[in-house]
Structure formats: structure tokens, C-alpha cells
Amino acid sequence: MSMTGRRETLSRARVVAAAIAQADANGLDSLNMRSLAQELDVVPMALYKHVANKGDLLDGMIELVVGEVERTPQTGDWKRDVRARILAARDRLQRHSWSRAVLESRAAMTPAMLDYLNALTGLFLDGGLSADLTHHVMHALGNRMWGFSQELFAATPRSDPSFETQKAALPTHFPHLAAIARAAAQADPESGVGPGCDDRLEFEFALDLLLDGVEILHAQQWSSRGWMRASAVAESWRIQKDTPGYGTRETAETLRAALTAAKRDRDM
Amino acid sequence: MSMTGRRETLSRARVVAAAIAQADANGLDSLNMRSLAQELDVVPMALYKHVANKGDLLDGMIELVVGEVERTPQTGDWKRDVRARILAARDRLQRHSWSRAVLESRAAMTPAMLDYLNALTGLFLDGGLSADLTHHVMHALGNRMWGFSQELFAATPRSDPSFETQKAALPTHFPHLAAIARAAAQADPESGVGPGCDDRLEFEFALDLLLDGVEILHAQQWSSRGWMRASAVAESWRIQKDTPGYGTRETAETLRAALTAAKRDRDM
């Protein structure tokens, strides 16, 4: 548009960028087509020349953010590499409070998403893990691969009046919760039960727990073959829940075997 | 209302139950105050005499479902007990496809929720785990404690035309993803990359991985004390990402120690 220089011509990129800015500033709820249009100094319907609909806009937003995740260098140590890459994703997505909700509600398979998934998968495979194990591990990571902790409690602290009452009743009615809350408070003085916990620490704890477990399975050349057969057995157990053995699964055995084998191997 | 027996008088319970039925039948999207009112043969605003607003209605729905989670018996084996309890939660929540979305978007701390959390926490504590470890483990479990897998891909398979193209381009552009997709297809003939995988199997794999890891940490009398100090160090490393040691964390060491110690202990 040459008529006047009074404003840049719109583009999908500009629309998406403005949407991100607005969601960052005022939260996802405040992001609507009208306010976004106003921000861009156009009429609402103008946006639809650049995005198909609001869903498409949201897809574009995560696409852009995910595309900016740092390509951390590979060192040859798969565990370290995976860890670094996931923390890089976290670093990026944490800056956009809305990203979690959008990713979980939509998660369209855009190129940048596939790219990230592919790269992460590649780190495991390059590390020598079997495709079989890697596949299950990717599932086990789930949303954690984006750097999200799995919030126990909604972000909203519930300001309704009954809440305080409940909180007061916690030690008597929910003693176990009170106990771990105390433990958390001890480690980190200014914390309640849910928020107040160091989100990053909890995240790394869980991530390392998973990756360390995976390392052991890998060392044991774990395969889903026997495991799935075992699960068929467990399935029948499940029907008769009081059968002895209910609730166990081969993984534990595998692990125990790993402990034993490890002693033989790298001994001392 | 005695005037005619033509309909039961409304109550919060009846409203919530009807809402659940409707969400079960036609999906969460189709649940709105008007259609729900029609189902109950009243005018929309009548509902507001029994629920404060739609959010409150949703809270009531999960409250009811969570309250129905089976109280699995304790056997004295904490790992088995946790596993059984979580699978019981899964069994219940899986019947309501909307529960995941509602739980993630709201997660108000209603009595039934607190009850479940408290009970689950108690299983760990009764098993002898420290409050410290239990606290972090509860975080690590996250939404998995409700029996949800952490979906990699949205449920919607995206019917847009570019999707097929992308799928075709998968082997060349995203070879690693193609590799694990093949592995999955091999194990389970009729599966693509995301859906088609046995959800329950993936869930149990991840759950066991976590619980087995926790068992080891527990055996090692893991404490967050040293670990948090280590993280402070890692924090400074993070600033200089190329520092050697970046991306490692003490948990791995703990585990390695566990392997070594295990050999000494239960030897052979």
C-alpha cells in the first residue's frame, strides 16, 4: 500500500507477533480479534485476510515461539543433550504464560513443532537408544518435553471465602498434605503447599528422574516385546484385582535386574 | 413442588449429574447452559439457583467424578498401592472424556480433590518415604496422578489438506519421527505416530518409570538438601552454558551411587 506511509501493510507475521505481544502483556483471555485489530489499527475483519480463524492464529503463535527454541549443540552425551534441549524449550516457553494453555488445547502439528519433536527424538536415537525405547520415552516425557511442570493446582488461588476455612482445616482433615507442605516450607521458607514451590526445581527433579530411569532401561537393552506380553498378563490380573501380583509390572523387575547387572559390569 | 408430579424439583446434584451426562454424550463443547436447561426441562436461568456460574458447574462435575475414585485397599507395599490407586483414578476419569480438559483448566481445590491428594500422599508416607521426597514426587507425578497420559498430539487429527502432504514428507524431513513411528507400528500393527499407540501401555510405562526411580531414591535416603545446593551451582553454570558440566545434575550421581551401593547390599 503506497497511498500513505501512515501504516505498514498487514501480514500474517505482523498479526501473529501482535497477538503474542498482547497475550504476553494482558493474558490470553484478553486476546480477542477486536482488540488485536485495534492494536494494529485495522478493522477486525481485516485480520481474516491473514489468518483463517482464531485457532489458526493461536497455532501461528505457538509455531513462532517453538521455532525460536534454541538449537543447543550436541555433545555426544545424549542425556545431557536432551536435558539441555528441553531446558532451552522451557526457557523460551516460560516467557509466554499463555503457551501452556494453547499448546495443550491445540497442539497442531506445525513444521516447527515437528522439527522440535524430530530433533529431540534424534538425540535419543543418536545416543544409541532403540527406536522402540525412544518411542515410549517420548510418550513418557509428554508435555514435560516443552518444559512444563505438571501443575498440581490451578494457577488461580481461589479467593472465595470457603478457601480460607479449608486451608485452616488442612492439618486436621488432610494431615498428609499438611506434612509435605511443612516439608516444602522448611526447604523454602516462603511457600505454601502448591505455589511457592520452586517450579524449576520441581521440573528438573522430575525430568532427571525420568532420564535417569531411561538410562538404566537403555543399559539393560529394554524392549517392549516382553513387556507388552507381561502387560497382557497384568490385564487379566486386573479383572481379579485381589490376585497376588496385582499392581506390579515387569519394569520393576527390569530395574532390579539392572541393579544386579550393574554390579557385575562396571563393578568395583 | 407438589402441584404436579410432572418433574422433580431441581437440585445442585441433579444439575451436575445432567451436565455430566450431556458432556459424556456429546462432548464438552456441546455443554452450555441453554441446552442443559432444556434437558432438565427448565429455563436457563433456573440453573443459576443451584450453581453459581458455569465454572462452578464444572467444578461440581469433577468433584463428583473424583469422589467416585475407588479407594483401593492398602497392602503395605507402597509402590503397588500407589500404582493401584492411580490406575483406579484413571479408570474413573477415562470414562469422561472431558475430565482432562476441565481438570487442567480449573482444578479447584474441592474436598474430593484434596481427599484424593491426601490419600495418595499418605500412601507414600506410610511406605516410609520422607515428607521431603514425597513432596517432590507428588510434583513429579503431576497430572499423571489422575491417570492422564501427557498427550503429545492434540486429539484432533487435523483434516486440513496440508496435513496429508506433511505426513507424506515425514520420512524425508523428519526421519527420527518416522523411525519411532515405524517402531510403534511394528509393535502394534494398526498405528500411526501418535494415536494408535496403546494409551494405557504408554501410561503404565511412564508411571512405572517414575515409581521405580522413586524407589531407588528412597532406598538411598535421598534428600533435597544437598540437591538444592547442587542446583544453585547448576544455576550459575546455566549463565555460562558452555561450562563443562552444564546439563548434569546430582540425581544421576545419586542413581549411580544407588547402583554401586545396591551391588554391595543385596549382592550375589
Add this chain to the structure above:
DNA sequence: TGACATGGTGTACACGGTACACCTAGATTG
């Protein structure tokens, strides 16, 4: 020069949550 594509405009509608004033019948009480 005239047709067309690209992109911004204006109007208007559907849908969903819910505020508010009202009404009605059973329960309560002087």
C-alpha cells in the same frame, strides 16, 4: 485500458454466559 487479485471496510448475525426484575407456591409466624 480494462480485468483481476490483494487486502482493508462495514454491517450484521449467531451463540453463549448471565444480570435483573418478576412471579408463584409452600412454609412460617403473629
Add this chain to the structure above:
DNA sequence: CAATCTAGGTGTACCGTGTACACCATGTCA
């Protein structure tokens, strides 16, 4: 027993939000 209160159902109306659709302006190209 009448006056009043209250719980619970009604009707109307409003607002916010996404978006269909017809239209119009401008730069491009045959």
C-alpha cells in the same frame, strides 16, 4: 387464618466474541 417470607422457576434483555458476506480501493498485468 391472614400476612409475610423465602426458595425456586420465569422472561427479557444485554454484552462479549467469532466470523460470514458483500463491498470497495489500489496496484498489477494482459
